[in-house]
Amino acid sequence: MPLWNPVRTKVHLRMAIQRLQTLKEKKEALAKVARRDIATLIERKKLETARIKVETIIHDDTYIELLEVLELYSEILLARFGLLENGSGFREPDPSISEVIIGIVHSAHRTEIKELHFVRESLMTRFGRDWSVNVMENKDSCVSTRITGKLKTETPPSSLVDAYLGTIAEGYGLPWTFTVPPNAAPGAEALSDLNHDQPPEIVLGAVARNDQSSSDKGDPSVKPARHILPKASTTAGPESNKSTTFPSPPKQPPPYSSSVKSNGRGDDDGDDNDDLLRRFEALKTRH
Structure with missing residues (x-):
């Protein structure tokens, strides 16, 4: 000494x-x-x-x-x-x-x-x-x-552990179900009623409605998890060789009028339509 x-x-x-x-x-x-x-x-x-x-x-x-x-x-x-x-x-x-x-x-x-x-x-x-x-x-x-009070070495109570887990999950935008402690903040009862069987978007929506400032309470330096909700796949299953896409339907042209010809090509357009119908029928019979 x-x-x-x-x-x-x-x-x-x-x-x-x-x-x-x-x-x-x-x-x-x-x-x-x-x-x-x-x-x-x-x-x-x-x-x-x-x-x-x-x-x-x-x-x-x-x-x-x-x-x-x-x-x-x-x-x-x-x-x-x-x-x-x-x-x-x-x-x-x-x-x-x-x-x-x-x-x-x-x-x-x-x-x-x-x-x-x-x-x-x-x-x-x-x-x-x-x-x-x-x-x-x-x-x-x-x-x-x-x-x-800060030198005690004892196992923390389960209520405190649940409160920490709920705070962490809320800060990262994750669904979490926990038992509400006696002195819980207003709105915690609604969070305790959340069910894991519900879709993630419903659970996350309930969390956001109960506490719109939950992102401010979390760690501001850490970004929340981005892969909670599954993304829709644009490719077909393993049995398909090509991906299937569904384009938006084209705008329908105005009804054809035999009495009105655009640039003098009205008859030609009718012939083209008849030709397309014949090719379509041929494809149907081929398959």
């Missing part, structure tokens, strides 16, 4: 803030990729695998929240660092930074930031062994619930 050195502690505290920001951005980027993978699993109906991955995302989100709290605590401690330097004879932290110091000492070792580890050990040296043991054991509930 290093000796108390205010200068080194302050330098490491600044570096810890930068590392916290970088690590938080990295975790958030990985979470976006994981959500995209979960959306693919939902589309392929691999819900059990998707639920397991969602549990990992929930733990990662909790860890990101812990990083945010520690970043806030570090900034407060850096702004009020003079209270540590001036009160060198005190064995208890100043009340204005007590929660901050206790939170850092209690949870900094649960992160992967070495600079924050150094700050934690320096603070433990600064306030003594007995005080540090009480903080580590959370004696008299001295640690804020903002920290303790």
